[in-house]
Amino acid sequence: xxxxxxxxxxxxxxxxxxxxxxxxxxxxxxxxxxxxxxxxxxxxxxxxxxxxxxxxxxxxxxxxxxxxxxxxxxxxxxxxxxxxxxxxxxxxxxxxxxxxxxxxxxxxxxxxxxxxxxxxxxxxxxxxxxxxxxxxxxxxxxxx
Numbered sequence: 548x549x550x551x552x553x554x555x556x557x558x559x560x561x562x563x564x565x566x567x568x569x570x571x572x573x574x575x576x577x578x579x580x581x582x583x584x585x586x587x588x589x590x591x592x593x594x595x596x597x598x599x600x601x602x603x604x605x606x607x608x609x610x611x612x613x614x615x616x617x618x619x620x621x622x623x624x625x626x627x628x629x630x631x632x633x634x635x636x637x638x639x640x641x642x643x644x645x646x647x648x649x650x651x652x653x654x655x656x657x658x659x660x661x662x663x664x665x666x667x668x669x670x671x672x673x674x675x676x677x678x679x680x681x682x683x684x685x686x687x688x689x690x691x
Contacts, residue, residue, distance in 0.1 A: 552576075552607045556690040564678045565618035569611065569686040576608035584612045588674050592683055599684055603691040613683065617674055626670045627663075635665055 552575040559568045581600055583593050592613070600609060639657050663669055 558686045558690040560682055560686050561618075562682065563618050564682055566616040567679070567683055567686055568614045569683070569690050570614075571687075571690045572610045573604075574608050576606060579604060579606050580608040582608070582610045584610070586613070586615050589613065589615055589676070589679075589683075591676055592680060595680065595684060596687055599687050600691065603688075611687065613687075615674075615679070615683075628668055628670055631665075631667055632662060635662055635668070 552573055554571070554573045556571040557568065559566070561567070579601070581597050583596050583600075585593055585596070596611060596613070600611065
């Protein structure tokens with residue numbers, strides 16, 4: 548019996564640890580090529596996820612994409628780097644003054660969302676990987 552190597556799987560789970568969605572896509576490939584995409588704060592899970600995938604798959608190009616939303620008990624909090632925000636506001640004032648001196652440009656107002664999008668302003672606390680690693684691996688195995 549011929550088995551296709553082209554497939555798609557999507558598993559999801561939720562609990563006090565948060566919500567996770569694991570999507571897998573595979574295509575035929577001569578060798579095993581694993582592409583694992585995880586959120587930046589979960590990059591330490593990439594290794595265990597690769598090991599888990601190697602147990603089930605011998606060849607093919609496999610893309611695994613993990614999306615994670617922390618829950619209330621995951622230990623993640625959002626804080627604002629107020630020191631950096633103050634410096635950013637001062638720099639904005641300086642640039643606005645320079646723009647008003649120029650006869651050809653007008654300064655557009657900066658709103659709070661513009662400042663929040665600046666890298667490093669919002670700081671998200673580290674996620675407790677012990678809480679979610681088993682859940683993520685379980686989702687991955689179910690999809691595999």
